[in-house]
Structures are given as structure tokens and as C-alpha cells.
Amino acid sequence: MITAKAAVLTQIHEPFEIRSYPVLPPPQGTARIRLIASGICGTDLHIQRGKIPIRLPAVIGHEFVGQVEAFEAGADSKHSVQVGDRVIVTIACPCGACLLCQSGDDANCVNMGVTNGSDPDTPPHFHGGFGEVSFAPIANLVRIPDGLDPRMTDVFACAGPTTLHTFRLADRANIPVGQASVAVVQGLGPVGLFAVMLLTRLGVRHVVAVTGHAKPERDALAIRLGATEVIGLDRVSSDDVICHVRALSDGLGADVVVEASGHPQAVPQGLQLLRNRGAYLVPGQYSDSGDVAIAPQLITFKALQIIGSSQYSVEDIRAYLEFLQAHPDLHETIRLLAAPYRVADINQAFQDAGAGKNIKTMLVADD
Ligand SMILES: [Zn+2]
Ligand SMILES: [Zn+2]
Numbered sequence: 001m002i003t004a005k006a007a008v009l010t011q012i013h014e015p016f017e018i019r020s021y022p023v024l025p026p027p028q029g030t031a032r033i034r035l036i037a038s039g040i041c042g043t044d045l046h047i048q049r050g051k052i053p054i055r056l057p058a059v060i061g062h063e064f065v066g067q068v069e070a071f072e073a074g075a076d077s078k079h080s081v082q083v084g085d086r087v088i089v090t091i092a093c094p095c096g097a098c099l100l101c102q103s104g105d106d107a108n109c110v111n112m113g114v115t116n117g118s119d120p121d122t123p124p125h126f127h128g129g130f131g132e133v134s135f136a137p138i139a140n141l142v143r144i145p146d147g148l149d150p151r152m153t154d155v156f157a158c159a160g161p162t163t164l165h166t167f168r169l170a171d172r173a174n175i176p177v178g179q180a181s182v183a184v185v186q187g188l189g190p191v192g193l194f195a196v197m198l199l200t201r202l203g204v205r206h207v208v209a210v211t212g213h214a215k216p217e218r219d220a221l222a223i224r225l226g227a228t229e230v231i232g233l234d235r236v237s238s239d240d241v242i243c244h245v246r247a248l249s250d251g252l253g254a255d256v257v258v259e260a261s262g263h264p265q266a267v268p269q270g271l272q273l274l275r276n277r278g279a280y281l282v283p284g285q286y287s288d289s290g291d292v293a294i295a296p297q298l299i300t301f302k303a304l305q306i307i308g309s310s311q312y313s314v315e316d317i318r319a320y321l322e323f324l325q326a327h328p329d330l331h332e333t334i335r336l337l338a339a340p341y342r343v344a345d346i347n348q349a350f351q352d353a354g355a356g357k358n359i360k361t362m363l364v365a366d367d
Pocket of ligand 2: 094095096098099102106108109110111112
């Protein structure tokens with residue numbers, strides 16, 4: 001019997017348990033995918049710390065990139081994805097029937113399901129991302145075009161589509177983000193770094209990154225990805241940042257601010273940084289990080305536009321892959337951001353990810 005390893009979260013605040021399960025044929029409607037890389041997201045850290053309640057035990061993880069090994073019997077000819085293809089796997093299962101799905105916005109489905117919630121003792125065992133194998137509905141697979149290194153695509157496999165979805169919602173609201181001349185990105189985790197790349201590639205002239213603390217290596221990376229400057233709030237006061245951004249914009253304030261820090265405190269600052277009719281894009285932030293006082297008068301007085309977004313759809317994954325294809329100059333830099341760990345070393349990987357040691361911690365297949 002062929003077996004593979006899965007990292008099982010049995011209790012919050014506890015280490016993952018490495019279990020071996022038999023590798024079974026794919027059930028109806030699904031494909032079996034062999035791990036290439038599976039990213040550890042801030043959301044996974046929050047789940048492990050009990051900040052996002054889920055049913056345990058579970059194989060969590062939602063940034064799975066792999067190679068399709070098998071489809072349910074006879075299904076492979078019906079689909080655009082074939083056995084052997086490399087794919088990004090999404091765990092999201094929109095209902096297809098609610099008001100949001102019907103309006104073409106299935107990322108914001110009100111009955112959203114996920115593929116990674118089942119007990120790993122229930123066949124086919126590998127329901128989520130933290131395993132050497134994963135099973136997923138065929139509709140949840142997005143083929144990675146030839147010429148893109150699959151491990152490289154895993155670096156921003158969640159942050160990229162998450163950010164792109166927010167920009168798509170801005171587009172739907174007729175907010176011309178690409179015409180901005182001054183943008184601010186708050187926070188330089190994966191979402192912030194991707195927002196920097198996106199804004200600069202859209203042609204935004206000034207992309208100012210604001211972080212809680214200066215971190216020389218990460219800040220240099222942000223500059224390499226296109227940020228015009230990185231300001232650490234441990235060195236510069238919030239008021240000085242606001243003055244500086246106004247000086248860049250003829251006294252007006254930023255056209256666009258992207259909140260990617262996940263810190264509630266960033267929100268009042270973001271509102272202050274914007275010009276009249278400026279757009280505040282708030283992607284990600286999946287867990288409750290607490291409350292913050294804001295002055296609603298800023299929203300009305302400046303007539304601000306606020307776009308929140310937490311999830312994404314297969315369309316956004318396709319847009320992410322197209323973005324990577326359009327910018328080969330970024331590939332080598334992105335590839336080097338991957339800090340790989342074997343599935344069996346997931347507890348070390350989580351510790352390092354939680355300590356902010358890596359830009360992108362990911363599990364990879366054994367060599
Ligand atoms: Zn994620
Ligand atoms: Zn729906």
C-alpha cells in the first residue's frame with residue numbers, strides 16, 4: 001500500500017501531528033494532486049493560535065501547488081486540466097446559487113464552503129494543503145502555464161489573488177487605481193509586497209510603503225519590487241508620514257492606500273493619508289485582530305471610497321498567473337522568497353513563520 005504524509009492539526013496551540021495515510025483513488029468529481037509546494041499563510045498561523053475557530057482534527061493549508069496525478073475514473077478528457085499538469089488548488093467552494101454568485105462575484109459567496117474542513121481519518125484523508133497529496137474538486141484546479149516555475153507561483157498563490165480581487169472590486173466600483181500618482185501600502189507581508197508590485201506595474205509613480213518597524217532586508221526587497229520608499233514607524237512619526245505623503249501629492253494626500261498590515265491601528269492612519277475621494281483598499285485580514293477607534297467624519301468629509309475583501313476566486317488565480325507571465329523580470333526575485341521545509345518539519349516551519357523569519361514559508365516535496 002502506498003502511503004503519504006499529512007500534517008494534522010489536532011488541537012490549537014499544539015504541534016502538528018505527522019500521520020501517514022493510504023493514497024487512494026480520487027472520489028467522484030475530484031482529482032488527486034501531488035505536492036510541489038504549499039505555503040503557510042498568516043491565516044494558518046491564526047488558526048493554529050485559535051484566532052479562527054475550525055473543527056479539529058483537520059489538515060489545514062490553502063496555498064497548495066502540485067501536479068495532477070489522477071482524476072476520478074474516466075474524467076480526465078472532459079476537463080481543461082490534464083493528468084501531469086501543474087496546478088494551483090483553491091479550497092474555496094462557492095455555492096453558485098446565492099445573490100453574490102449569481103452576480104458574478106463568487107469570491108464573496110454568502111454560503112462559501114471549503115475543501116479542507118473534514119476529519120483526516122475520513123477517506124480520502126488528504127483534504128487540505130499540508131500534506132504530500134491533496135484531493136480537490138476538479139473545478140478548483142487552475143493550470144499553471146508552461147514556463148512558470150510551479151514553486152515560484154506558490155510564493156504569492158494566496159496573497160496575489162487576494163490583492164488582485166480587491167483591485168478587481170475597485171475596478172467594478174469605477175475606481176481607476178492605475179491612474180493614481182501617489183499610493184501608500186501599509187505593511188510589507190506577502191499582501192503588501194504583492195500590492196507594491198501591482199501598483200508599480202500599473203504605472204503608479206510614487207508607491208510609499210509604511211511598516212511598523214524597519215527591517216533592512218525586507219525593505220530592500222520592497223524597493224527592488226518597485227516601492228519608491230519604505231518608511232518605518234519606529235523611526236518616523238505617523239504625523240510626519242502624513243505630511244510627507246501630502247508633500248508628494250501637492251498637499252492633497254494619497255490617491256490610493258492599501259491596508260496590508262492587519263493591524264487595526266493602521267486603519268485610522270490610512271483614512272488620514274487619503275485625499276478627498278481617495279480609495280482605501282483593504283484586502284486579506286481574515287481574523288479578528290481587535291477594534292480601533294476611527295473618526296467616521298473622515299470618511300464623509302473626504303468622501304472616501306473603501307473596498308474590503310477577504311477571499312478570491314479562480315478568476316483571480318488566473319489573473320495572478322497572467323501577471324507573473326507578463327513580468328518575467330520578477331521571477332527570480334520571487335523564487336528566492338520561498339523558504340522550503342519538508343512536510344515532516346511543519347512544526348519548525350510554523351515556528352519560523354510565526355517569528356517572521358521568512359518572507360514565504362512553504363512545505364515542499366522531499367527531494
Ligand atoms: Zn493564504
Ligand atoms: Zn454563493
